Amino acid sequence: SQTIHQWPATLVQPVGSPLSLECTVEGTSNPNLYWYRQAAGRGLQLLFYSVGIGQISSEVPQNLSASRPQDRQFILSSKKLLLSDSGFYLCAWSVRTGTSPLHFGNGTRLTVT
Amino acid sequence: AQRVTQPEKLLSVFKGAPVELKCNYSYSGSPELFWYVQYSRQRLQLLLRHISRESIKGFTADLNKGETSFHLKKPFAQEEDSAMYYCALKSGGTSYGKLTFGQGTILTVHP
Numbered sequence: 001s002q003t004i005h006q007w008p009a010t011l012v013q014p015v016g017s018p019l020s021l022e023c024t025v026e027g028t029s030n031p032n033l034y035w036y037r038q039a040a041g042r043g044l045q046l047l048f049y050s051v052g053i054g055q056i057s058s059e060v061p062q063n064l065s066a067s068r069p070q071d072r073q074f075i076l077s078s079k080k081l082l083l084s085d086s087g088f089y090l091c092a093w094s095v096r097t098g099t100s101p102l103h104f105g106n107g108t109r110l111t112v113t
Numbered sequence: 114a115q116r117v118t119q120p121e122k123l124l125s126v127f128k129g130a131p132v133e134l135k136c137n138y139s140y141s142g143s144p145e146l147f148w149y150v151q152y153s154r155q156r157l158q159l160l161l162r163h164i165s166r167e168s169i170k171g172f173t174a175d176l177n178k179g180e181t182s183f184h185l186k187k188p189f190a191q192e193e194d195s196a197m198y199y200c201a202l203k204s205g206g207t208s209y210g211k212l213t214f215g216q217g218t219i220l221t222v223h224p
Contacts, residue, residue, distance in 0.1 A: 034211075043117070044199065044214035059211075090157065101147070101159035102212060 002027035006091045006105030013112055019064075019078040021108050023091030026072065031093040033074040034102065035066055039087040050074060051096070086112045115140040117202050119215035126190050127223050134185040134218045136174075136200030145203040146176055146183040147212065152196045160185075160198070170194070190222045 006023045013019060025031050035047040046059045048066035056066050063082050067075045074091060089108045094100040116139040126132045138144060148160040161169045163176040163183060174185045183200060197219050201212040 036214075043119075043216040044201075044212075046211055046213070049211055101162070102149075104157040106156055 002093075002103065004091060004093055004103055004105045006108060008108060009106060010109045011111070013081050013110065015083055015112055016080045019076070019081050019085070019110070021076040021089055021091075021110075023074045023076075023105055024072055025074075025093045028072070028093070028095065030071060030096050032096055032100075033068060034092040034094075035074065035076050036090040036092060036104075037087045038090065044090065048076070081112045083112050086110055115144075115202050115204060115213045117200050117213050117215035119198075119200055119218050121218050122216065123219050123221070125221045125223060128192055129189050132187050132190040132194070132220065132222070134198050134200075134220065136183045136185065136215060138181050138183065138200075138202050140181075140202060140204070142204065144176075146174070147201045147203070148172070148174055148183075148185050149199040149201055149214075150196050151199075152193075157199070190220075192222045192224055195220055195222045 003026045033050045036044045037047050038044050048056055048058055050056050050068045053068055053071055056068060063085060064076060064078050087110060089110060091105040092102040094102050118137045120135055146163045149157050150160040151157040161167055161174060172185055172187045174183050176183050197217050199217045200215040203212050
């Protein structure tokens, strides 16, 4: 069966520090991968999605970047965190074709101080 | 651009009462709509999708294109239905799972 792992579960970082959140998927090949963010009082916002290794699409301009070095690995990064980067980050995957639901990880609670 | 609106952040009902979580969308194309649910200490997961026209855990949702709504309904709420519910819209014409989510509704079912 397929599983998705996301870590760390919680993270407190000072403003200006770098960020790296990692997500891996097991039990499937060639998944679509996604990073969503939920800021306080707001819905889930799609940040990035990827349909293959090295293929990243950004949905909103921001201080973050994403990379997909391997088929089932998706990384969310920042060189210098801002206070506004605080939020709950969710990684998700779906199969490549058809109307597939999203399968979410447990999420990372990021607090920038 | 597509938009999903869930007007109620919080919704409280008593066990056995009917419940309706509202969802309205804005999209010029042919939408695909979903309800996702997150129970306490569990992952966000798919509850149902409009194309399946199914009932899951007693919940149903009908797509009303005239009113651009996809309200989630259950005739008799149970305590275990307490959770955060998100309505989501997928733009038609792509095979990607890009979804636009509403802000979510926290449902509390009191005993």
